Amino acid sequence: MNKREQGFALILVIWALVLLSSLAGGFAYAVRHEIRVAGDMAAIARAEAIATAVLNTAVLALSNTDPEQRWQIDTQTHPVPWPGASGRVTVRSESGRIDINKAPRELLAGLFSQLYADADPDALADAVIDWRDNDNRPGPAGAEYNAYIQAGYRYGPTNSPFNSVNELSQVIGFDGDMLETARDYLTVYSRQPRINIASADLVVLAAVPGIDMDKAQAFIAHRERVLVEGGKLDLAALGTGRRFLDTRPGGKYLSLDIEVVLDEGLKRQEHAVIQLDRKRGYRLLARETRPVGMVPGGETQ
Numbered sequence: 001m002n003k004r005e006q007g008f009a010l011i012l013v014i015w016a017l018v019l020l021s022s023l024a025g026g027f028a029y030a031v032r033h034e035i036r037v038a039g040d041m042a043a044i045a046r047a048e049a050i051a052t053a054v055l056n057t058a059v060l061a062l063s064n065t066d067p068e069q070r071w072q073i074d075t076q077t078h079p080v081p082w083p084g085a086s087g088r089v090t091v092r093s094e095s096g097r098i099d100i101n102k103a104p105r106e107l108l109a110g111l112f113s114q115l116y117a118d119a120d121p122d123a124l125a126d127a128v129i130d131w132r133d134n135d136n137r138p139g140p141a142g143a144e145y146n147a148y149i150q151a152g153y154r155y156g157p158t159n160s161p162f163n164s165v166n167e168l169s170q171v172i173g174f175d176g177d178m179l180e181t182a183r184d185y186l187t188v189y190s191r192q193p194r195i196n197i198a199s200a201d202l203v204v205l206a207a208v209p210g211i212d213m214d215k216a217q218a219f220i221a222h223r224e225r226v227l228v229e230g231g232k233l234d235l236a237a238l239g240t241g242r243r244f245l246d247t248r249p250g251g252k253y254l255s256l257d258i259e260v261v262l263d264e265g266l267k268r269q270e271h272a273v274i275q276l277d278r279k280r281g282y283r284l285l286a287r288e289t290r291p292v293g294m295v296p297g298g299e300t301q
Contacts, residue, residue, distance in 0.1 A: 043262055043264065043266045044266070044268070046084075046085075046262065047085070047260050047262055047266055047267075047268035048268065048289075050082050050085050050087060050260045050262075050268075051087070051258050051260045051268055051270050053082065053087075054080045054082070054087040054088075054089055054258050054260060055089070055256060055258060055270075055272055055274075057080050057087075057089075058071070058078070058080070058089045058091060058256055058258075059274065059276065059281065059282050061078070062091065062254070062276060063276070063281070071091060072227075073091055073092070073093050073198070073199065073251070073254060076090070076091075076227075077089070077090045078090070078091070082260075084262060084263050085260055085261060085262045085263060086260070086261050087258065087259065087260045087261075088258075088259050089256050089257065089258045089259075090256070090257045091254055091255070091256055092199045092254065092255050092257075093190075093196045093198070093199040093251040093253070093254060093255075094187045094189040094190045094251065094253040094254060094255050094273060095190035095192050095194075095195060095196035095199065095246060095251045095253065096190075096195060096196045096198070096199025096200045096201065096204065097184075097185055097186055097187040097190060097195070097200075097204060097255075098111055098185055098186055098187070098195060098204060098207065099186075099187055099188065099189075099190040099191060099192055099193070100128060100132070100162050100165060100168065100186045100187070100188060101132055101161040101162050101188055101191070102190070102191060102192055102193040103193055104193055104244070105122075105125045105126065105129060105139070106125075106209045106244070107193075107195075107207060107208065107209070107244055108121075108124070108125035108128055108129070109121040109122050109124070109125040110206075110207035110208060110209055111182070111185055111186075111203070111204070111207035112124045112125060112182075113207075114203055114206055114207050115178075115181050115182055115185075115203075116178065116181070119173065119178075120141065120173075122140070122141045123141040123142070123173060124171075124173050124174070125141075126138070126139035126140060126141045126142030126143070127139075127141075127142050127143045127171050127172050127173050127174075128168070128171055129142060130142040130143055130144050130157050131157040131158060131159075131162070131167075131170075131171050132157075132158075132159075132160065132161050132162055133159060134159050134160065135159065136159070143157070143172045143173075144156065144157060145157065147172060148172055151172055153172065155170075157171070161188070162188050163188065164188060164286075165179070165182075165183055165186045165187065165188060166179065168182065168186070185201075185203055185204050185207070187253075187255075187273075189253040189255075189273055189285060189286075190251065190253055191253070192246060192251075194244055194245055194246040195208070195244065195245060195246065196245075196246050196248070196251060197223075197233065197235070197245045197246065197247050198223070198233075198247075200245075201220075202216050202217060202220055205219060205220065208238075208241040208244045208245065209240070209241060209244065210238070210239050210240040210241035211238055211239070211241035215237060215238065215239075215241075218237060219237060219238060222234060222237075233247070235247070252275055252276050252277065253273065253274075253275055253276075253285075254273070254274050254275075254276055255271065255272070255273050256270075256271070256272045256273075256274065257269070257270075257271055258270040258271075258272065268289070268290075269289070269290035270287060270288065270289050270290065271286075271287075271288045271290070272284065272286065272287045272288075273285040273286040273287075
């Protein structure tokens with residue numbers, strides 16, 4: 001073999017080594033990626049299992065026969081420690097939200113005026129009522145089938161109760177962003193026209209006719225003091241708004257906002273709705289998972 005051939009063979013060897021090195025590097029990267037994906041999937045599965053355990057822990061605490069140990073149906077956040085993770089859950093009566101199937105026009109319009117500065121709250125409220133009622137007569141500012149067709153929709157109102165709050169985005173005048181804005185304040189599970197005074201939050205209280213934001217803030221501060229110190233709620237400051245409020249405690253339809261944070265930083269948030277029976281346990285009506293993420297300081301997914 002002459003020198004030229006030797007040089008050519010050397011080049012081939014070098015290129016073969018480069019190719020093999022590239023293949024080895026790519027294989028190592030693929031293996032690392034697969035290991036990381038597997039680790040992420042294992043962490044997600046573990047977070048889901050812990051969230052289920054937190055949910056069941058909450059049900060047990062809510063069903064405790066000892067009134068001193070039993071969790072109250074309020075807006076407090078309860079820590080639920082777990083090996084390798086921290087959990088917490090907030091329990092609210094679904095009757096603390098506005099039932100989109102039962103709420104009167106004034107209450108719906110009050111909420112929409114709080115949430116949508118550039119919309120007509122009366123028209124939105126009437127559109128909701130025309131969607132859920134069983135007739136084809138539009139409300140004062142509402143919309144039945146012809147209004148949908150004229151607006152370019154390929155459907156009209158169902159003229160039946162909402163099966164889910166998610167249906168709100170299909171109602172004329174609403175869209176997906178408006179649904180997300182209103183989601184936390186609406187329900188289909190309370191099955192009551194009034195809202196529960198013990199669980200209603202600031203926005204829901206301020207939506208009640210006769211109760212402005214200042215009155216709502218003052219009442220919530222008063223409610224928190226009563227919760228800590230004991231005593232009876234004073235409803236006098238709520239004035240005429242009391243006719244939209246329910247003062248009976250709790251209810252059997254409950255929402256649980258669950259958060260689980262693994263020690264490695266993975267965070268899982270869930271919203272569950274249950275029908276509680278302290279003798280027979282519970283029935284899960286809905287369970288939604290929020291986007292999984294990392295707490296500050298955790299590794300990027």
